[in-house]
Amino acid sequence: MIELSVIVPTYNERPNVGELIRRLGVALQGIRWEAVFVDDDSPDGTAAEVRAAAQADPRVRCVQRLGRRGLSRAVVEGVLSTAAPVIAVIDADLQHDESILPAMLARLRGTATEAPADVVVGSRYVAGGGLDGWDAQRERMSRFATALANRMVATGLSDPMSGFFMMKRETFDLAVRRLSGEGYKLLLDLLASLPTPPRVAEIPYTFRPRRAGESKLDSAVLWEFSLLLIDKKFGRWIPARFLLFSMVGISGVAVHFAVLTLLYQVAHLAFTASQATATLVAMTSNYALNNSFTYRDQRHRGLSWWRGLLTFYAICGFGVIANVGVAGFLFERQGWALAAAAGALVGTGWNYAATRAVTWRSR
């Protein structure tokens, strides 16, 4: 029976696979462990490398996901693929110190002097932990994000942004259906999604420089982090993406009036032509903004950008019909303001649902 499953999310980590498995073997002697690599179809052939290693070591498995990207969701799939009672999450690039895994496991189970924990976090910011080779600027940014996260979600942790942690299966199960899954901060997501605060503990470690390959975290990561925080703060009432979609919609109204004023009032073009142009410009700007922000993780580029735009036009065309239809129906009974608001809400709701299903089909 397996005691501990180590989940390793990978994207282009081929050169690190063998070394990580070797180090896990050294660190976890005496523990019945397995390693589940969850690879998002890395072009460098990470999955093939893992399967080759699995031929030599049955403790190693590979879950390969096609057509999808996302660190948190990859880890979730890895956890769902195992029956182990305890799960650890660790990066493939050897930045996390695998040698503290036994101490984490002991802390989870509890000792003579310490109560068991539900979640044990490898922490860079607790006494004894550290950052190897980080400049002051990077450390400041990391500490700022940590403070922000702790303000939004009271975690009681020094390092809630850690990607290195261990948890009980029951704890994960309590949260799995409520997770946002956005971005790469699964620990924060987990802590914010649990119905009651878990018992947490931290073990210090020094965050090492990446061994081989390069980091995947770019500007999109900052964006996904904000999306996660919004979702955890307001997601109970309103999905984060709907909030963003609506904000983009409001910006579209401003764009519409700006263009209309320019064409109709300033350039003295015919009203219908001005109105039609303003509508088209606003729709295009809404599409571009939603594509860059609301659906940044599913962004269309190149030819696909134009195809997405066409579906967006078509869907929003129906949205206008729904909007005007509802508003017209309510106008007689409820007065113009309520009718207009209801029309806008139904139109936006339709646009959101339909573009989410067609233009940015969630993967």
Ligand code: GDD
């Ligand atoms: N399956 C999958 N899909 N894995 C991914 C993806 C993805 O889209 N993106 C990144 N990974 C894997 C990488 O291959 C690596 O094993 C791990 O996730 C972390 O990615 P890095 O690109 O090395 O991230 P980092 O070093 O900048 O960030 C790390 O530090 C943070 C703390 O500062 C991560 O460990 C974070 O989880 C951690 O919070």
Ligand code: MN
């Ligand atoms: Mn890394």
